[in-house]
Amino acid sequence: MSNHFYDQTFGRHADSDRIFLHTEDGDIRFDAFTAQSAQLANALVAAGLSASDRVAVQAEKSASLLALCAATMRAGGVYLPLNTGYMPVELDYFICDARPAIIIADPAATANIQPLADKIGATLFTLDAHGNGSLAAAAADTPKVFETVARGPDDLAAILYTSGTTGKSKGARLTHRNLASNAAVLADTWRFTDADVLLHMLPIYHTHGLFVACNLMAMVGGSMIFLPKFSVAAALRWMPRATSMMGVPTFYTRLLASDDFTGAATRHMRLFISGSAPLLAETHHQFAARTGQAILERYGMTETNMITSNPYDGDRRAGTVGLPLAGIDLRIADAETGTICADGEIGIIELRGDNVFQGYWEMPDKTAESFRDDGFFITGDMAVRDADGYISIVGRDKDMIISGGLNVYPREVESLVDDVAGVIESAVIGVPHPDFGEAVVAIVAADDGAVSPNDITAAVDGKLAKFKQPKAVRIVPSLPRNSMGKVQKAALRQTYAALFA
Ligand code: AMP
Numbered sequence: 001m002s003n004h005f006y007d008q009t010f011g012r013h014a015d016s017d018r019i020f021l022h023t024e025d026g027d028i029r030f031d032a033f034t035a036q037s038a039q040l041a042n043a044l045v046a047a048g049l050s051a052s053d054r055v056a057v058q059a060e061k062s063a064s065l066l067a068l069c070a071a072t073m074r075a076g077g078v079y080l081p082l083n084t085g086y087m088p089v090e091l092d093y094f095i096c097d098a099r100p101a102i103i104i105a106d107p108a109a110t111a112n113i114q115p116l117a118d119k120i121g122a123t124l125f126t127l128d129a130h131g132n133g134s135l136a137a138a139a140a141d142t143p144k145v146f147e148t149v150a151r152g153p154d155d156l157a158a159i160l161y162t163s164g165t166t167g168k169s170k171g172a173r174l175t176h177r178n179l180a181s182n183a184a185v186l187a188d189t190w191r192f193t194d195a196d197v198l199l200h201m202l203p204i205y206h207t208h209g210l211f212v213a214c215n216l217m218a219m220v221g222g223s224m225i226f227l228p229k230f231s232v233a234a235a236l237r238w239m240p241r242a243t244s245m246m247g248v249p250t251f252y253t254r255l256l257a258s259d260d261f262t263g264a265a266t267r268h269m270r271l272f273i274s275g276s277a278p279l280l281a282e283t284h285h286q287f288a289a290r291t292g293q294a295i296l297e298r299y300g301m302t303e304t305n306m307i308t309s310n311p312y313d314g315d316r317r318a319g320t321v322g323l324p325l326a327g328i329d330l331r332i333a334d335a336e337t338g339t340i341c342a343d344g345e346i347g348i349i350e351l352r353g354d355n356v357f358q359g360y361w362e363m364p365d366k367t368a369e370s371f372r373d374d375g376f377f378i379t380g381d382m383a384v385r386d387a388d389g390y391i392s393i394v395g396r397d398k399d400m401i402i403s404g405g406l407n408v409y410p411r412e413v414e415s416l417v418d419d420v421a422g423v424i425e426s427a428v429i430g431v432p433h434p435d436f437g438e439a440v441v442a443i444v445a446a447d448d449g450a451v452s453p454n455d456i457t458a459a460v461d462g463k464l465a466k467f468k469q470p471k472a473v474r475i476v477p478s479l480p481r482n483s484m485g486k487v488q489k490a491a492l493r494q495t496y497a498a499l500f501a
Contacts, residue, residue, distance in 0.1 A: 064131030
């Protein structure tokens with residue numbers, strides 16, 4: 001009997017005595033990881049977990065937490081990780097929506113989460129940053145072997161709630177096939193092997209740190225330097241033992257801000273990958289100048305796993321997200337009519353493939369709205385493809401500004417503003433305007449006194465059509481971001497909503 005996802009990833013190296021995880025608490029071999037996931041699976045089943053039941057988890061990153069993810073899949077369950085930053089009222093929504101059979105939380109959160117567990121009749125276990133807690137206690141006396149439950153490619157493996165910067169978070173239903181197929185394509189595209197050591201400093205409640213990184217490394221039998229979180233000091237301390245790193249753009253800008261981050265520190269590294277938010281072309285160029293290495297930028301989303309990547313061999317173009325991954329049907333289509341766009345025209349990215357999720361958990365209307373009749377998923381990302389097939393993201397459809405009936409793509413304005421001397425970065429948003437409907441506003445991050453609103457208006461004048469030029473410019477010390485490095489435009493729109501009232 002096979003378990004489609006587990007057999008191709010963690011299960012593949014189950015008996016290997018090679019190191020899988022290097023952690024601050026010590027090294028963990030594949031065989032020890034397998035024994036731990038067996039014990040955790042035994043504990044889950046003893047607590048009443050049946051196939052297809054959800055295991056909702058809000059816990060600090062640790063090797064044990066990753067073993068819990070593997071254990072849930074082995075037991076035929078559905079893994080449901082939750083951002084460690086979610087507050088009790090937010091958790092109430094996720095827990096009541098997903099109705100997990102088992103909830104795993106940090107011991108310090110028990111008082112908040114026990115009432116939620118009671119409300120839906122779930123069993124609550126605790127797990128702390130070092131793998132201790134009631135879950136470890138329940139697993140300790142169980143056998144170190146577990147008969148992995150059979151699961152097919154179309155069975156559900158995980159539900160990941162989208163970060164949902166506007167509206168309600170939606171639970172993306174991902175199958176064994178969705179996860180396994182994407183890991184295989186990425187391993188191939190990025191040439192990962194069992195000789196690789198990935199520097200892992202991302203959170204594991206999000207698709208980037210959990211699936212892109214861990215599934216891929218589990219599949220190829222490589223190892224990970226598995227750190228609780230990113231810091232420049234930790235990155236520099238561990239980098240000598242790594243071959244590769246995955247990060248959000250903020251990791252790269254913070255590394256570049258340190259004089260200790262030098263070409264010599266990276267010379268042995270095979271690959272730096274960036275994703276989850278746009279990497280400024282400027283960051284790409286600075287990184288290349290400092291290290292001689294071209295960061296490989298890729299693009300994906302919770303619902304679809306990874307979609308495009310710059311090539312491993314060949315030109316890694318700054319400001320682009322590269323080409324569609326093998327096996328993915330991708331088109332750029334007019335947002336309204338669905339007509340396919342020509343190269344150079346802006347439209348919405350739509351795609352089909354084994355990587356694409358099965359719809360939103362118990363939201364049939366949202367699911368129906370998100371797919372075209374021929375099965376293509378509508379990402380909501382506005383993009384343009386050049387003659388060589390490289391794709392550049394120009395914004396989200398809901399970030400698109402309509403001013404005086406004309407469409408403005410924020411990225412076009414931002415890239416000009418970002419080039420102004422003294423500007424760190426910018427976010428261009430639309431805010432309500434009595435005359436134009438929406439007005440273009442540039443929020444510019446810069447050091448005190450480094451740049452004035454006039455510098456910005458002067459810089460775009462003559463380079464952008466009048467309707468695209470910012471009607472107001474605000475200088476701020478920094479832009480608000482979520483934990484994956486995405487600029488929170490919804491929050492900015494709220495802050496500046498009354499600018500023209
Ligand atoms: P999430 O589901 O949290 O991973 O967010 C997915 C969204 O992040 C995508 O729909 C894009 O808007 C954005 N995104 C991911 N990678 C990139 C990238 N390399 N460049 C620009 N936007 C990105």
